[in-house]
Amino acid sequence: MKNCKGGICAPKGFLASGISSGIKKKGLDLALIYSRLPATTAALFTKNKIKASPNIITMGRLSKNKKTSAILINSGNANCLTGKRGLSDAKKLTSVAAKLLGINKNYVLCASTGVIGKRLPLHKIEKALPTLVKKLSAQGSKYASRAIMTTDNIRKELSVIFNTGGYNIKIGAIAKGAGMISPHLATMLCFISTDANISYAALKSALKEATEETFNRITVDGQMSTNDMVVAQANGLAGNFIITHGTNDFKIFKMALSFVLEHLAKLIVKDGEGATKFIEITVKNARTYKDACNIARNIANSPLVKTAIYGEDPNFGRILSAAGASSGFFVPEKLKLYIQGLAIFREGSACNLGMLKSKLNKEEVNIALDLGIGKASYKLWTTDLTEKYIRINSAYTS
């Protein structure tokens, strides 16, 4: 497997575009992804009980048919908590796009991201759709990936090529996300294209497993969004024999997909609102996977841990205090804490604290907590918490 050019358009038969429609004051805000051949489509959605209109529409369409051709995405407005009009707005826009593309409206999915509680500027978007369709091209990934950004500073795209059974298969993906990041069996927006010929069941399994190991392992601020969505479209144009679940080809496909999603997940963390540090937290030798997960998440979402790391302050007690406040089981006397590879706490007492301070002066911080009572482990990635996060989020809508 190696990286290749093209982003979401790298796989055969995928086109994309991104333009400015006026939803945002400036910059690109409307994107379209299109597969020339209807593509087998699997998706995961936010578990938030408040679901945005595009999520409801997209979930409904995918519950009826597993083939789709296009995804219409806007930034600058989440179209969430907008009632029945929010739903009809999303339906209307996908219908117009379908007509322009010459396909059935049920083959068009939609996604939105931005401020919650405001209606979409329907007429502006409608007026922009013909241009959006006209601009579809195999070079469109960079525009589409820019048009889905909100507070993001860096574009998030990747494409890879790998060979299985004598066929070259490509996977491309774009994502957005910087704040309100704490996915639960889903993520912020991510769109994945592949020209693999793969069964729906295999695509769905691969997507679920890869998401669990990547997007579900990141948190910026512990805030699950209303609009999270990850969609994978596979159009089969690579011409390979169909990949089914459990085969060797499936394993190779899933590994490549995980590679792509891990790259994008880490980019979301590195682009976390106001972040200056990338933090990897591993909890190991826990009694259960759930214990390890709960402890790791409590550490990752602790504002006290995050601010200490921001300040390069060797305040390790906050890490163990956050672990102790979680629902995960452990025995304090058996804990071993490592920061930047250095043992900081073991046999009930601190050690090496004098050496720690100088090691915190790095962009990447590694925290490993060994519970010493089992075999389960859990790893996740997060950011520090800075004044800039406060500034970004204290004046978002106004």
Place this chain on the structure above:
Amino acid sequence: MKNCKGGICAPKGFLASGISSGIKKKGLDLALIYSRLPATTAALFTKNKIKASPNIITMGRLSKNKKTSAILINSGNANCLTGKRGLSDAKKLTSVAAKLLGINKNYVLCASTGVIGKRLPLHKIEKALPTLVKKLSAQGSKYASRAIMTTDNIRKELSVIFNTGGYNIKIGAIAKGAGMISPHLATMLCFISTDANISYAALKSALKEATEETFNRITVDGQMSTNDMVVAQANGLAGNFIITHGTNDFKIFKMALSFVLEHLAKLIVKDGEGATKFIEITVKNARTYKDACNIARNIANSPLVKTAIYGEDPNFGRILSAAGASSGFFVPEKLKLYIQGLAIFREGSACNLGMLKSKLNKEEVNIALDLGIGKASYKLWTTDLTEKYIRINSAYTS
């Protein structure tokens, strides 16, 4: 019932002192509370699995006898994650204090607050103890309440007098807390004195009920501490007939205790690290108490809600998104959201948003979320999240 002077020393027979022993670079850091008569003592402790040495010592002593005479408290060092030496340090200091007071060491409790993971400066404190004991006086509450402060900006004390069965009874209390505030069946440090003659069972019940309604309803940053402790001492010097559980006198006592603790709990929130706003969140008409509690806590601990309120940004979607991400059950279509008394969201859509902005320019912000599906409700108090919280917590130990 009315307020009276004296703080923790208002009830008959209670003395207190607070001095500087050199644990902190400057300011008072060592306090003593003393009852001339051994007092019936009930206490609640943090549920954090990491427990500080003084908590372990105090829990152990109270499990053996329900009468105590004194509490030795230091700030500037939590004596937590300090291993066996942390326990022997706490034992040693209470023994020295007991000897100076001429009482059994098991009658001396202890509490600490400050940075986690460092040993107490034992010799400095030992050297300061004779002065601390010598300074005990009925005017000592203001010194003791100052000596237990860490990042607190305001002293937290209150005393009240009320009459039951022809006897005047007083309750006094001091507390500390500004960050790492999210108590669970306990709180940050709070010490309560009363001259009521009350049974242990009644005192414990009153303390539990009052704490559940007050200290357990506050959160600054969702971070449960390792050192939380609330201790109530009742020495009986008011001379009233003994108050037992379930009687009318019990109800009056509990009401007075709740009044005192609510005052201190709100002071902790108002003194929240970096806070500029006091926020009251009520979730009502929930299906269960637990649902209401989970939803209210998820809103209160959301950095996105807190930063929006700091910025006086009418971004109500974050409140509903935080509710939706909680484990509490609700039906989105039935939600009604009120901010500052103004209906902001009902029947699935936003309303009155134009009027909201001008109402957010207040020090107190009221959020009420009506789920419309049951009868349970839950109220809690929290703060906004500001750049100052980050500054305070990014350089705490170093």
